[in-house]
Amino acid sequence: MIFDPLTASESEKTNGVMLSGHTDFNSISCLVSQPITALQVLMPDNVWRYVKHEDNAYVINIGDQLSFMSGGILKGTMHRVVRPPADQVALRRLGLYHFAHFVDGVPLDLVDSKKVKEEGRVLFDGKIPTSDEWERSRIKSFGVDKFIKGEEYDIEILNGIQVRYILDFGILHMLTTLISDSFATIIDEPCYKLTLKY
Template sequence: MPTSLTVPQTPRYVPALPTKENLQYADLAIIDLSKAATAEGRAELAVELREALTTHGFCYIINHGYTQAQNERMFDIVDIPMSGVPEDEKRAYTGDSKKTGILQGYKPRQYWHIDAGVRDQLEHYASLRPFLPDLDAFARLQPWLQNLDLTALLRLMALSLELPEDTFVKLHDFDAPGISYLSFMKYFPRSEEEEVRTKNVWMKGHTDFGSITLLWSQPVAALQIQTKEGWRWVKHIENALLMNIGDSMEFLTGGFYKGTIHRVVQPPIDQRGYTRLSLIYFSFLNDDVNPVLQRVGVERRCEDDVAPTMKAWRVARISAYGTSDLQKGKEPGIEEEVLNGIVVNYYN
């Protein structure tokens, strides 16, 4: 890789101010990763993480090793392909996840169908780890990403299930193609007519399909999670990560940890008109993984002999999103589709 490239000046991304609206927020646990430095601290965090993931399935991660300045620098970089690249150049890098089942390249707005004939207003770039050296030449992203210690969270999850610490680490080869996605997303405001037709829902309630998702907290309130009390907003915490688990971890743990149902909706009144910039890290199990951990009292979503591999599940979910003719589910407000013999629910 050339060493003489000069990193260009990055325009400063100025986010919206946090909302002052009185919203019903989810009471999410805060996991302090600084405690993971000792065996005693990891044992304590494992209990906290188990409680968080079995209660809401979402939690905050703090003291993860990144400063507020590094966080702000990343959002400056994330906004470059959204705001600083001409439309014709963006489209030169357009991917086609409907055909390939791979989240790679640029996804233009209007690509997915949301509801009632309304299509999405979301742009995103997704980067596979093998291509990060190219990004590094432009924005020095790779060294920053490599410092993200997902293994600490995977070890805590294993401990929370009373398994050897490296159980989940062994199932994630982060250098393999398709195992990790760093996704840059930007939601754009919609027309009032579109908001009415979709009942203010920008992305229907769903579960992620990987193992762990990390979302950098940002101030525009739009993310909601489904709780026993109904939909609750997720509050912004400065320089925190949000962690949730997806389908593949639910499959692997036999339902002990369930994929978290979440959605994106129109922001509150004082934040309408702003774009919403997101930085998300999606982690996946190795492509050939499909066994269920043998634990007493867990339930299988399907029999082992027909269980899809991680690759088959990832490709099926990516290809189908925003294209399927969803059917009414058994319960009110739920739509469904069947992929690889498994029912996938969407909550509207």
């Protein structure tokens, strides 16, 4: 995808935020690292920081589906796209992405793993959704104002998961609370296979 620079009017309307903060609702997202700086991640200290460009590198993001299946051991990173710094703001940006999804019907239940059983937690109240049910619920809820109003953030319940919405420069974004680790550490069998659709 090619992104043209924001016009002055667009930049003013969005306060420079081109895609508000979110976690990906799929399993794994991959993007080619690009020299024009626009991607930011929300760090543990609640500060947005730019993702540094590395030549010949990929940015890999764990999505909601894998987070759920790991019992919260893997965490999807809250990220957003903003107006590039002043020295890059007039440049066109090329984004090359791949969003991997589980095939429809895969239950987002905990994987059969010793580590997940010991350290993970069940994240859903009641029925565990399938991969396609979760995607549909996230897509359908986008932009719908059905929140429990709070002082610091608003909450929406999707399939028993609390999704937090925080006002960021006038744009809503989601913050899911899960814990992080390397995917390799939760799989007991090295030949474990995930079925993905492309």
